[in-house]
Amino acid sequence: MIAYNLDYFKPETTEEAYECMKSLKEEKVNALYYSGGTEVITNLRKGAVKADAVIDLKGIGEMSEILVEDQYIIVGANVPLNAMIEHVELGTVMPILNKIADHTVRNALTIGGNICGKLPFREAVLPLLALNSLVKWVDESGVKESLLRDVFDKRLKLPPNAFLYQIMIPRKASGKMMSKRMEAHTEVDYPILHVVMNISDTEVFVGLSGFASFPVYQVVPRNEYDEWSDPVESIAAMFEKDAKSDERASKEYRVHLLKNQIALFTGGAYDSI
Amino acid sequence: MIQYSGNVNIQLNVNREIHEVVVMPQDTLLRVLREKVGYTGPKAGCENGDCGACTVLLDGKPVKACLMLAVETVGKEILTVEGLEDTEIQKAFVSEGGFQCGFCTAGFLMNAFALLETKPDANEAEKKDWLSANLCRCTGYEGIENALNLAQKRVQEKKR
Numbered sequence: 001m002i003a004y005n006l007d008y009f010k011p012e013t014t015e016e017a018y019e020c021m022k023s024l025k026e027e028k029v030n031a032l033y034y035s036g037g038t039e040v041i042t043n044l045r046k047g048a049v050k051a052d053a054v055i056d057l058k059g060i061g062e063m064s065e066i067l068v069e070d071q072y073i074i075v076g077a078n079v080p081l082n083a084m085i086e087h088v089e090l091g092t093v094m095p096i097l098n099k100i101a102d103h104t105v106r107n108a109l110t111i112g113g114n115i116c117g118k119l120p121f122r123e124a125v126l127p128l129l130a131l132n133s134l135v136k137w138v139d140e141s142g143v144k145e146s147l148l149r150d151v152f153d154k155r156l157k158l159p160p161n162a163f164l165y166q167i168m169i170p171r172k173a174s175g176k177m178m179s180k181r182m183e184a185h186t187e188v189d190y191p192i193l194h195v196v197m198n199i200s201d202t203e204v205f206v207g208l209s210g211f212a213s214f215p216v217y218q219v220v221p222r223n224e225y226d227e228w229s230d231p232v233e234s235i236a237a238m239f240e241k242d243a244k245s246d247e248r249a250s251k252e253y254r255v256h257l258l259k260n261q262i263a264l265f266t267g268g269a270y271d272s273i
Numbered sequence: 274m275i276q277y278s279g280n281v282n283i284q285l286n287v288n289r290e291i292h293e294v295v296v297m298p299q300d301t302l303l304r305v306l307r308e309k310v311g312y313t314g315p316k317a318g319c320e321n322g323d324c325g326a327c328t329v330l331l332d333g334k335p336v337k338a339c340l341m342l343a344v345e346t347v348g349k350e351i352l353t354v355e356g357l358e359d360t361e362i363q364k365a366f367v368s369e370g371g372f373q374c375g376f377c378t379a380g381f382l383m384n385a386f387a388l389l390e391t392k393p394d395a396n397e398a399e400k401k402d403w404l405s406a407n408l409c410r411c412t413g414y415e416g417i418e419n420a421l422n423l424a425q426k427r428v429q430e431k432k433r
């Protein structure tokens with residue numbers, strides 16, 4: 001139960017949504033964009049976040065669609081994870097997305113809500129970063145586009161009042177994507193480490209969720225990576241400073257899991273003892 | 274633009290009937306179903322998305338009613354356990370002992386029903402993936418699994 005009053009707005013166009021947020025903010029109304037609602041409702045119920053209004057973006061038709069074009073698969077920010085998992089063109093990201101939350105929650109939980117969320121995990125961002133996807137967002141002057149890697153640093157950095165509109169995933173995925181998710185207890189749980197690694201002819205991508213207090217990633221040019229005598233240690237060294245300790249796992253254990261997994265992915269050696 | 278503020282009158286399509294209810298925008302679908310519409314099949318377990326006791330079908334898909342606002346569901350078809358009528362999964366829960374205290378049962382039934390409707394030929398991995406969204410505090414998982422397998426067999430036989 002949410003213990004205080006909330007106003008609900010459901011615009012039908014991007015302009016209406018942006019204007020709605022802008023005018024509410026000008027009136028000093030604390031408003032949140034709303035998509036799957038799984039995080040917003042949880043936070044409002046617990047009192048972790050306070051809001052006076054939500055702007056439900058699900059009235060904007062194209063934000064709930066997946067379109068396949070020549071070069072990109074265009075995924076609306078309101079598309080639930082299960083719709084992506086079941087889409088024939090999205091086989092590369094499927095094994096990563098289908099580990100998030102549980103099947104029933106994934107019918108509501110949206111790709112945009114996961115990326116824009118405040119929780120540390122946001123696992124869905126990892127394969128999108130790995131594939132060098134583009135994102136489109138709506139701000140004062142309309143729809144803007146950029147590489148996700150250029151606007152994601154610990155969180156998605158959008159201008160004030162802007163919202164995520166679509167994600168453009170390259171159709172021709174380059175490289176070999178590998179992933180492994182580890183939990184402390186059961187499979188339906190937040191990860192203590194989710195590693196996604198993509199090795200292509202031009203670069204090596206490594207992205208982690210559950211390892212730090214936010215998703216972290218690094219991209220290394222392929223020629224530089226090929227020169228590393230010990231890729232396991234080199235990769236671990238890039239991430240070690242971000243490792244966190246919490247009730248689920250210590251920092252040292254997370255680093256150990258990371259090294260072990262990178263060794264398994266790359267056929268390298270890692271002696272844990 | 275749709276806008277709701279304070280007490281609002283909405284129509285919800287629950288179990289194939291239109292129900293007119295007065296809700297507040299912050300009311301979750303779970304609370305409205307239980308306290309305003311009068312269907313207490315969906316249970317308030319964790320109200321945090323973890324246990325699945327509140328599972329209902331929204332346009333045929335299982336969702337957790339505790340993580341959804343009632344106003345969001347206007348214009349959609351909501352199905353609760355009260356709307357299931359003599360289905361194979363219900364019969365199999367009885368014959369296979371798919372429940373002990375019964376608190377989780379409505380949630381499991383709705384999820385398993387949706388699975389058999391959408392994927393009657395679901396394999397073991399798919400069944401595990403769907404059903405791991407629900408918890409049984411009495412740990413009666415074996416009976417639940419047997420019930421799903423039996424209902425699946427019967428649904429498949431009917432299709433032949």
Ligand SMILES: Cc1cc2nc3c(=O)[nH]c(=O)nc-3n(C[C@H](O)[C@H](O)[C@H](O)COP(=O)(O)OP(=O)(O)OC[C@H]3O[C@@H](n4cnc5c(N)ncnc54)[C@H](O)[C@@H]3O)c2cc1C
Pocket residue numbers: 032033034035036037038039040041057077078099100101102105108109110111112113114115116117118119121122123124162163164165189190191321322323340
């Ligand atoms: C039981 C359970 C288990 C979970 N397990 C995992 C897990 O294992 N891994 C994981 O990564 N996540 C997990 N999550 C999901 C995560 O915690 C969030 O609940 C979810 O990602 C939010 O998505 P949503 O579509 O429901 O977004 P909402 O709750 O609607 O929104 C989330 C945030 O994003 C903002 N927002 C939404 N859409 C937009 C947009 N288009 N533009 C700008 N801002 C926007 C909102 O204002 C809000 O701040 C789990 C959730 C539950 C309930």
Ligand code: FES
Pocket residue numbers: 316317318319320321322323324325326327328337338339340
């Ligand atoms: S009450 Fe909704 S998931 Fe537990």
Ligand code: FES
Pocket residue numbers: 371372373374375376377378408409410411412413
């Ligand atoms: S039968 Fe008691 S919780 Fe499942």
